[in-house]
Amino acid sequence: MTRPFTHIIVPLDGSRLAEGIMPVVAELATRCTAHVTLLHVVEGNPPEEVHGEPHLGTAAEAEAYLVQVAERLRAAGVAVESRVVSVTDDGVAPTIAKVAREVHADLIALATHGRGGLRGLLFGRIAQQVLQLARRPVLVVRARRGMPAEYRCQRILVPLDGTPDAEAALPVAWALAEQVGARVQLVRVVPTLETVSVRERAPVVFLPATSGALLDLEARDANDYLVRLLASRPAGVVAEGVVRRGDVIAELAAASRDADLVVMSTHGKAGLEGWLSGSVAARLLERLEAPLLLIPAERKDGRDGDVDRTRA
Helix, strand or coil: CCCCCCEEEEECCCCCCHHHHHHHHHHHHHHHCCEEEEEEEECCCCCCEECCEECCCCHHHHHHHHHHHHHHHHHCCCCEEEEEEECECCEHHHHHHHHHHHCCCCEEEEEECCCCHHHHHHHCHHHHHHHHHHCCCEEEEECCCCCCCCCCCCEEEEEECCCHHHHCCHHHHHHHHHHHCCEEEEEEEECCCCCCCHHHHHHHHHCHHHHHHHHHHHHHHHHHHHHHHHCCCCCCCCEEEEEEECCHHHHHHHHHHHCCEEEEEECCCCHHHHHHCCCHHHHHHCCCCCCEEEEECCCCCCCCCCCCCCCC
């Protein structure tokens, strides 16, 4: 059985909101027998508070804080170490990406305190920049107060759009499901006449009957497509395929309500670029309660960045 992750790096800023990722990390690290590195990046001019709590201002404060968090993980049987580094001239996100490369982490896990709309893009910029710069899987939890203290990964949702790029999430989803014993649901959303994108709106206006028939045909093809993908799952993994009709983001958000984890590929475009290009991952994250595991899609130039492909 191939372990999907062997080394998880977890950036923490010292706040309880950021620690919302820890139950998920404990579950995945335990099930995958993965090593964990806790990381705090000491900023040059840190704010006095972060999320209403005193900010870690010195390396000594950060080291003492990480020791406490590490002890909780060790109590769960996880092998863990901690690192405190000073921010580089480029900023916090490039520093996190740099350390992830140095320790050969194959997963970065962090909480994002993104909010809705444009503010969400700004407040969640660290997570988005890490995804763009690190070029390796990033696990994101939308931080909120009152998050559950325990986490179990029993149901995995994989959104697909019929492209090879989206299918880049499948090997990780299969391996993870096999490792943790989770059920998998593959979901593809086909729009209706009322929910087609602006780019496809013109044919719908002038040829509504033809467009409707084509969308119905796409839905039937989508079902066949999911059946073909299900045939690639490892023996013993329980999975199903579901075709939904309507707005892509709304339907995926609805499908995720029963999921413990959403796994999808992304090009990792950060900030406004990602939002303006219609990034499904960025828009979906604002509406998810479940953790979102983002898998970098292959670049069109054939390179896949500096992703460490080594697996134990």
